[in-house]
Amino acid sequence: MARTCPSRVVLHRIGARWTVFVVNALEPGPKRFVELKTHIQGITPKVLTETLRTLERDGLVLRTDHEESPPRVEYELTALGRSLLEPLRAVRLWAEAHVPEIQAANAAAVARGR
Amino acid sequence: MARTCPSRVVLHRIGARWTVFVVNALEPGPKRFVELKTHIQGITPKVLTETLRTLERDGLVLRTDHEESPPRVEYELTALGRSLLEPLRAVRLWAEAHVPEIQAANAAAVARGR
């Protein structure tokens, strides 16, 4: 668990606020910028751009500019990106399964006077 | 994938920078504040406190102040917290397995002139 441990860096990337949502959104297949933006409700274009650029640098996402008019840019998962889907699905399923417990815990904490 | 979707909130929590490390550090059993701080190299006391308080509110971690002298406070995972270990382990293993590919992708991106 040293600061320099590379897996720490990787986990830091994965832990970045929006990567999980972007990768999940790309699961069914390639998507365009605007599609991603509307699918992941609440993300701003700036943050989406940054997230996609980071994922591209890390080799998880492939960006294809078709150089057409009107512009068409598609983002899709690479093999590496798809390999991340399985562990992420486990986390997402956990989250969905345990939302009630967490909300109950929060409510209890508030009731105790937070 | 609405903004209000509770699983989004939960994933946001999990995505917080240090939760993964704290939960993993608590896997073997209860730990004291200083133990956690030295084990998770690089975390500052402030951030560790905040992370632990959040995990406590969410019902993932139990804080036990033994009211002794010298002070002894122990943190341990609840059943809910332990249930998170399995999905997190999957993500950690993925990270460890794919570090070389990600580093290679980064190096390639740099070589292309970033």
Add this chain to the structure above:
DNA sequence: TAACGCGGTATCGAAAGCATACCGTGACGG
């Protein structure tokens, strides 16, 4: 009685996130 260890706060500057507005290009309608 002075120094130390524990479990934290306090303070301040840096970085990341977010909302909002805007832009260049080329298609398209009239």
Add this chain to the structure above:
DNA sequence: CCGTCACGGTATGCTTTCGATACCGCGTTA
């Protein structure tokens, strides 16, 4: 030919969070 629109972003400014460093109150111990 001229105004408008969609796409894929960028620019700007503000708020929240992160991070580094310093410090504190208490009780124990030397």
